[in-house]
Amino acid sequence: MIRAIFFDFDGTILSHTTKRVPDSAIYALNLLKKQGILTIVATGRHITEIQEFDFCQNFKFDAYITLNGQYCFNETETIYSNPVSKNDVDAILDHIQEDPYPCVFVEKDRQYMNFYTDSVIEEYKKLGTSLPTLENIERARIQPIYQLSPYLSEKQEKELFTRCHDIKIDRWTDYVIDVLPAIGGKDIGIQKVMEYYDLKHNETMGFGDATNDIPLLKSVGIGVCMGNGKEEVKQIADYVTDSVDEDGLYNALEKYQIIK
Structure with missing residues (x-):
């Protein structure tokens, strides 16, 4: 059973074309929340950038893996911190x-x-x-x-x-x-968050599109590449869904019967 899903932000949740989160993705994320599945963003962005988007002012992820895994936190505490020397x-x-x-x-x-x-x-x-x-x-x-x-x-x-x-x-x-x-990346951040929430590998799923998401997709039980993703990301993914603008996030969650 999937207990947590890790999401890249740009090109996965946020459309590069419209600069907004598709309605289908918003609907899917809220369904996951209602079902008690942890929603965790894993991004290269800083939290102040994420908070600029209207969707993120209203929807609170359960945890944030920011700066490509270097600073991870939830609403109550810092989960992992790894500054440059x-x-x-x-x-x-x-x-x-x-x-x-x-x-x-x-x-x-x-x-x-x-x-x-x-x-x-x-x-x-x-x-x-x-x-x-x-x-x-x-x-x-x-x-x-x-x-x-x-x-x-x-x-x-x-x-x-x-x-x-x-x-x-x-x-x-x-x-x-x-x-x-040198020892850092989204995979390290995901590992620390999985330890924090006592998550097993087969209880996790992840979505991404860019080459810096390859460690993300390799770190989870089911790795999904968006249809707009890079070819090298598609090659290592367990499944390639539709693009972010074609309801890819929602469609993959429905295919795997995660959302009901």
């Missing part, structure tokens, strides 16, 4: 001073960056959320940083990698990467 944050700050590029610094409850470019503005238009505030990024030398998102060239990326010793990188567009701790 101070040495690596300092190395990135030093690199930016020498060869400036825009970079988003993400703390537990806020995100900010040093300056905007056309690429930054364009990417946030695609995301459908507000630009991070402009602040003095030197505060990142003091505060725990859970994720960084530099907008940099391949040459700068290679240089960054030589300076840091405990990171891994997820590139999500041609312009921007996510920098995470």
Whole structure:
């Protein structure tokens, strides 16, 4: 019996086309709640971005795996916390001073960056959320940083990698990467949340569409790729449903007889 379902956000719950959650997905998520099945979002986004969407102001997930697994929590407490090492944050700050590029610094409850470019503005238009505030990024030398998102060239990326010793990188567009701790990712966050709720592997299901969702789909009992997902994600999924705009989430839950 499925007791918990993990959902990527962008391209899975939220449509890239309409920038809203389809009515069928809202209906399905509310049905899951009524049936006592845990609904858990697993996203690269920060909680402040999720809260900007009208749907998420009204619907409360049982738990949140944010920042690609680096900060996990529910309404009562922090479940798991895994910041980037101070040495690596300092190395990135030093690199930016020498060869400036825009970079988003993400703390537990806020995100900010040093300056905007056309690429930054364009990417946030695609995301459908507000630009991070402009602040003095030197505060990142003091505060725990859970994720960084530099907008940099391949040459700068290679240089960054030589300076840091405990990171891994997820590139999500041609312009921007996510920098995470080397031991981190959605799979680690899911593991910690499963332990917290005492969930067995065969009691879980997950939905995703992007390459950073591959660890998610491999971590659950049933892994579902959206029809709009990347080909490499479809290849490892247990099932490929319709696209987010074609009621894919609802249709897969109905196929597996999860919702009634």
